[in-house]
Structure formats: C-alpha cells, structure tokens
Amino acid sequence: MTEHLPYGVFSTGALHRHIGVAIGDQVLDLTSVVDEAALRSTTLNAFLALGRARWAEVRAEITELVADPANRQRIRPYLHPLSEVHMHLPFDVADYVDFYASEQHATNLGRIFRPGEPPLPPNWKHLPIGYHGRAGTVVLSGTAIVRPTGQRKAPDESSPTDGPTRRLDIEVELGFVVGTPSDLGTCIRTKDFADHVFGVVLLNDWSARDLQSWEYVPLGPFLGKSFATSISPWVVPLAALEAARLPIGAQDPEPLDYLRDTENWGLEIDFEVQLNGQVVSRPPYSGMYWSPAQMLAHLTANGARLRTGDLFASGTVSGPGRDQVGSLIELTDAGRAPITLADGSTRAFLEDGDAVTIAATAPSPAGGRFGLGEVTGTILPAVPRTR
Secondary structure (H helix, E strand, O other), X not given: OOOOOOEEEEEOOOOOOEEEEEEOOXXXXXXXXXXXXXXXXXXXXXXXXXXXXXXXXXXXXXXXXHHOHHHHXXXXXXXXXXHHOEEEOOOOXXXXXEEOOOHHHHHHHXXXXXXXOOOOOOOOOOOOOEEEOOHHHEEEOOOOEEOOEEEEOOOOOOOOEEEEOOOEEOOEEEEEEEOOOOOOOOOOOHHHHHHHEEEEEEEEEOXXXXXXXXXXXXXXXXXXXXXXXXXXXXXXXXXXXXXXXXXXXXXXXXXXXXXXXXXXXXXXXXXXXXXOOEEEEOOEHHHOOOOHHHHHHHHXXXXXXXXXXXXXXXXXXXXXXXXXXXXXXXXXXXXXXXXXOOOOOEEOOOOOOOEEXXXXXXXXXXXXXXXXXXXXXXXXXXXXXXX
C-alpha cells in the first residue's frame, strides 16, 4: 500500500484511536508527523470536511515524507506493524444510499424476481436506481454477521412465516465516501464529483433474499437489506485511482443533461470473492452502466443535501460471465445450481459459520496493480426472538 496511501483509524495497546495511512505492511501514525489538526481526531470526518485542496496538500506532504530517505529516522517511531494494530470504523457514517448500477446484475435479478416480465424496469436506463439504507448498521470488516430474522414466504407457501432467513447472500460493491458537504436545495453536477467525494471503500451489502422478495413490492428493499453492511477499514483516496479511470460504456438512450458525464469516471477495479477460503467469483467493476459521478448527480438532483461522512454504494458488481457475478443468487441461479466447495460441501446461499472475503485491485500509476484491501464477515446463527 505504498503508492495509494489509504487512510484508516487504528489503535494499539498503548495508543487510543489515531488516524494513519497504510504503507506496505505498516501503518504510519499521522498525529505527530503532519501539521493538520483534523488528523488528531478519532475519525476521518473532520479531515474529510476540509475539502479537495487540503486533501491534495496533505497527500503530497505524506508522499514526500515516505519517499525521501532522509525522513526515515523521523517517521520510524510512528510506524506500527499492521499485524499489531486494531482497526476501527474509519468515519462516522452520516447517511447510506445503495444504487443498482450494474446492468448485468439488474438483468439477472429481474429474471429471477419477475419471471415472464422484462428484466429491467422501464426507468432503469434513464436514471440510476437506488434506495436509502441504514447508516447505523454499516459495520467494520471483520464484524460477525448475525443471521437476520423476519417474514419470508416461499412461492409454494400459502402464507408468510417468521424465522431466520433461508437465503442469506452477499453483494460485492464499491462504496464512495463523501467529504465536502452541500447545501439543501443544491444539485451536484457530474463534473464536480471529485470536489465532494474523498475516496472509496470495499463494501458487502449482506442481503436476505427471501425477506427481500416478500417485502420489496411496492416500496423496495427494507429489512432484507438493513441488518448489516460491511466496509473495509481503509479509505482509498480518489487521487490514488487516476490510473484506474476509464470511460464508461455507451448509454442508450442518452441520459438527460444533468446525468451527462463530462469526465471519465468508469473505474478498472477487479474484485475477488472467497467463500471459506475458496475463490468463487471475480466481478469486474469496469462494466458498470452508471458512473459514480452520475450516481452522485442523481442523489442530489432533487436538492437533497450531502453531509460529510455520507456513503453511497454502486450496487452489486456483476460481469457477463457466471464466474463474474457479485452475489450468490446469481452464481447459483437462485439456488437451483448450487456450487461445490473444496471440502465437497455445496452452497446455494450462506450457512452459519461461513466466512466471506471480498478483495479488489486497481492499476498502479507505476505499472502493475495494487490492492484496495479486504472486507470480511463470518455468519453467526440467528438470535431467537424473545417475548
């Protein structure tokens, strides 16, 4: 992690929560080496609020610190092995919005949830569809995920029942972290995306598909999604992703004026999904239909304000191949084609004790690729209801 300098919040046995950047297999404590009061906090929010110009100045200062051999003695006391630190949620999440920006994923789920109907709803190619989630259930990578309980009704059941989800799933996503806020009544233009968004995290929006399919008509996702959303501990600045930027694919019909992308905010990011240590899929972000700049423009198109710490996610990242999808419901054809793991067991959806790890890489300006970290979670049994 030498080139991209991701930010996180860590503690050690001797230190309370400090802000640091990852450098290889170490984390540099920024409290004493960078002259910025906002970095002497326990979350990134105050720093995020400073805006793009200050983000660039601090990044340049840190880059000079770690690149100049003359500074090695100065910073050595503030370097800690990553293996010896405890990571924390890097920022306080203000609001959380989840989009649905992959045409492949939206098509696959449309065929599963609405058989016999057009897979894409009529508005899908006119606007980035999304929903508001629960900021309070965004959790740090490594947090155990308790199997959610709720109403579910299988097609062959005459009435719903209450109980643990039978179809617990993952969603491989890229999350975007807002730094600079906006005023109520202001619409953010696509060209101003990088003025407001500080960086990205890896995100797993855990999903209870049976709860979701029973409740989502007509208002969309609710309890099937809101129980937990995991994010990686490191926030990778947009400035580190310059070599990953590329044009998004052709959009037909042409978007309305406020959604027209004036810059290349497609991203060449390759994900990898492991289930119990076995790679089961490699979703490519480069095929997403809607760009993050378009998502942000639509999020604020009605004048909704941005707040520092807002998090919006891409929705499930899925490519055209079966080994490129970002959810088990796609990978197993809604459970009709379970996958076989190395130990001989099969999975249609997640079972208690299963561990999921999502990692990603992006092109480096110096050539090759660098890692964006990981987001992990292990499934715990449902907690019985009490009366």
